[in-house]
Amino acid sequence: MGHPWIPNSVESVRREMLEVIGVGSVDDLYSDIPESLRLKPEEWDKLPIGFGRILSEPEIARHMEELFSKIESYRSPAPFMGGGVWPHHVPEAVKYVVSRGEFLTAYTPYQAEISQGLMQALFEYQSLVAELLEMEVVNGSMYDWSSALGEALLMAIRVNGRRKFLVPETMNPRHRRVAETYTWPHDGRLVSVKVDRRTGLLDLNDLESKVDGETAAVYIEYPAYTGVIEENAALIGDIAHRKGAIYIMGVEPISMAILKPPGSLGADIAVGEGQPLGLGLNYGGPCLGILAVKWDGELVKQMPGRIIGLTSTVDGVERAFAMILQTREQHIRRAKATSNITTNEALMAAAAAVYLSLLGRNGLVELAKHIWYKSHYAAKRLSSIEGIEAPLLEGEFIMDFTLRLPLEAERFRSFLKSRKIMAGIPLGGLAWFTSRDLLLTVTEVHSRNDIDRLVEVTGEAVRGV
C-alpha cells in the first residue's frame, strides 16, 4: 500500500511516471549531486530520525498521549501569570474558524481573486485593531510584540537617522532583549529612563534630561510590564516630539477597550501583543505582533510586513481586497526592503478578528472592566495578609500587578506549586526590584474561588516563614 500522505508512492504509478521522464529509476534524477555528497538510501534510512520506521495513526496517537501525559496544564486555576502572554478564555467559535482548511491550509494570498475571503478576514483584523488603537494603518501582523518593537525601532532609525532609544527601566526584560538584538547591527542603543519606585510611573524629569537630538524614539508600555497604567502617556509623547523623536507605545489590546487609545495620546507607532485576542498560551507561541502607525506617508513607507487593502475589481463594479504597498517588501525591493519578514502570523490575525467580532464594542469593555475588578480584588485581598505589600506600586493598574513578599519569590512559587497553584513571575534583577518581588496576573479565567484560594495559600506560605 502507498503511504497515506504520498499518493504517487504506489509502485505502478511510480514506474509509469519514470517511463514518461525516460529514466530507469529515481536515483537517476539525483545524478547531478556530486558523488561524495550523495547518500545511499540505506545509509540515509539508518539516520536517527523518527522511530526507525513509518508509524500508523494509532501508533503516533499513543506516542503523543504518552508525551502529553508528562505535561501538567493548569486550568483550574489557570496560571496567575502574564508577563507578555496572558491566560484568557478562547471562544470555541474562534478555534472553529481557524481550523477550517480553507484558511489553515492556504498560502499567503498571492493570487488575490481566489483568496478574497482570507484577505477580507485579514483586512478586518487590521480594521478592528485600528478602531481599538485609533490609528489608521495596521499591518497584517508581526511575529510577536517583541519583534514588532524591534522593527518599530528600526523604522525610527530609517525615518530620522538617529540611534538612541529611551525605554522605561522596568520594561519587559524579554522584549528589551529582542529589541537589542534587532537594533544591534544598526548601532542602536537602548537607554533606560527611571521609573518612580512608589508609583511605577515614568520619571518625567529623568526623561527630559535624557531626550535629545540623538534620540530616535521614546518607548513606553501601556499598561506597563508591571501592570501600571502610564497616566502621563500624552505628556511623554509631547516631550518626545519636542526633540523630534518618534513616540512608540506598546499595548496590551484588551485593556485598550477602557484606556485612551495610543492614537489619541500622540503615538506615532503602536506595537503590542495580540495573543490575548483568542490565541491561547501555547507555551509562548504562536503569538501575534501588532504594528500600527498614524496616517503619515513617511511612517507608512517604512512599515515592515504585509498590508491588505480595500480596492475594487478592474471594472470598478465590485469591492475587492489586495496586498498593498508591496514596494516596501523583500520580494520586490530585495536588499532595500524595510524588513525581511515574509511569513507572518496571518492565521492568528484571523483568530483575533473573530475574537474582536465576537466580543464587540460592549463585550470588550465589559471584559476589560471585569479583569480590572478581579485584579483589584486579588490585590486588595492579598494586601490584607500581614507582611505582603500589594500592589507594591501605587499607580493605577489592570490585569498585572506587583507585590512584595516577606519571603523569596522563588520559594513562594514552589510552595504554591505544591498546592497546585502556578502563580507569579519573580521580578528580581529587573531595575530596582528585589528577589522578594513578584508580578501577579488575574484575568477573567480566574473565578472568585480561584482568587480566594490563591489568597488562602499565599497566607499559608507567608505564615510558614
Next chain:
Amino acid sequence: MEGYRQAVWREPVILELGLEGRGGFKIPELEREIVDSVGEFKLPESVSRREPPGLPSLSEVEVVRHFTRLSQMSYGVDLGPVPLGSCTMKYNPKIALKYAFDDRLSSLHPLQDQDTVQGLLELLYRLEQWLKAITGMDYCSVHPAAGAQGELAGALIIRKYHELRGNLGVKREIIVPDSAHGTNPATGSMAGFKVVEVPTGEDGNIDIEALKAAVGEETAGFMITNPSTLGLFEERILDVVEIIHGVDGLVYYDGANLNGIMGRARPGDAGVDILHLNLHKTFSAPHGGGGPGAGPVCVKDRVVTGSVRLRDLVPGFRIVYEESTGKYRLEGPGQHSVGLLRAWIGNVSQLVWAYVYIAVMGAKGLRESGEISVLNTNYFLAKVKRETTMYTVPYGGDRFRKHEAVVSAEKLRDETGVTAEDVAKGLLDSGFYAPTIYFPLIVKEALMVEFTESETKESIDAYVNRLKAIEEIALKDPGEPKKWPLNTSVGRIDYVKANHPKTVTPTWRVKVLRDKGLLGPLR
C-alpha cells in the same frame, strides 16, 4: 477540474454588520462580593477612554456565518493543488492538527515550572536532534518564528562570528546569487551588511568566475539556496564552500528548498556552517494563509575564537537534557549568543506539528517524500516539454529538476500577448491554485511550479492539460485570457486604486474618515 465555481457571497466588511445590543460572547458575571470589595470602577482621567472602541456588535451566529462565508472564498491544500514554487505546499496531516491545537498545549504558560512541561521539552529536544540528523548539522535551535527570522538568526550569527574574531570592521559584505529568494538580500541588509549579488550561469549553476571576482577580504558570508529557485542542484557547491571558507567567510544555507534533496544529500555534509529550515514547508506544518511558521536555525560545531564555538552564538533558549536526573531544562541565551529574536522559546504549536510529521515518517518516509516530490517535478516537466509548444525551460534545460521547475511563458507572450499572469488566472478558473509567477527574477514570464509529493499523478496530468488548453485558447483568441479569472469570487483587481495615495485603504477606519472628508492623501 471542470465546472469549478468559487463561492460568491458579496459579504460586507464586518464593521458594516451588527446591531447595537448584540454580542457574540457572554462575559462571566462578576460576583457581587468582588464589586462590593473593590468599589466603583475608575481610572485616572488622563487615560480613561471616553467612547467604547468602534467595534461591531454581533451575535455568535452572525460571526460564525460571516467567517465561514469568507473561508469559502479562500483556497488551501485541503481543496486542491497549491503548486506555488518555493513554498512546498504539502498536505497538512490531520493527526498533527489534533495535537498542535490540543487544549493541554494551549493552556501552558511559558514561565510555568519546567518540571510541569517535561513532555513538551522532551518533544522539542528530540525534534532538534532529528533536525540535526536530517541536515547533517551539529546543533539546532527551534527559536525563530519563521523562515525569514531563521535567516536573520543566521546572518546575525555571521555578524557575531566576525565581531568576536575582531574582523567586523573589514567583513562588511554578504554575497547572494541573483536567483535567491528576496528574503536573502533583505536579511543581509537587516543584519547590517552590504549585499552583493552574483549571476547565474546558463547551466543554472552559480557563475563561479563571477563569484571568485566578488569574493574578497570584505566577504563576511555567502547565502546559498540549494536546490536553487530554478529547482536545480548547485553542482559546484563544494567549490563554492571552499572559496568562501578561503577568505574566512561563513556559508549560510537557506533551507526553503530542502525537500528537493531530502533523503539523498545533506547540506551539512557539503560544509555549510549555518542553515535554517521551514517547518511549514518541508515538515508539513500548515501555512495558515501566511503564517505562523517556524524556522529553526542549525549550525556546525565550528570554533569561533578560543573556547567559543558557533553554537554559543545561536539565539534563543537552549534545551538541555540532563542524563543524571533524566530531566529537560531550558537555558537562557548565553553571553556570546546574538540574543533573542522573539520573547519565548518558539512557535510551539507549529513545532509540535512538525514533530508529529517527522515521527510518523521516520528517515525512510522522509526520503520517500523527497523522492516523490522530485519525481512529480520531473514528470510535470517532461509532460510540459512533450505536450505543449509555448512554454520553454530556461537555464539547464536538459537537466533534471529537484523539488520545483521554472517554465517560461515568454514565447507565449511574444506570440500571443498572453502573459504568465494570464496563464495563472486561467489555472485559477479551473480550480487549481496558480504557480508562483515572475520569480525567480532572472526568468522572463516565469511560472514556478512545485507540486510536492502530496499531488496525485491525475492532478499533475490535469494541470498540464489545462496549461495546454490555455495555450490553445491564447493562439486562437488572445483576447480571451485577459478576461480571466471568471470562476473565482471576483475578477481581476485594481492595483492602481489599491495603492494610490488618494485611494489607498489599509483599514476601514481610513475609508470612513476619508468619506467624511477628514483624511487627505497619504503623504
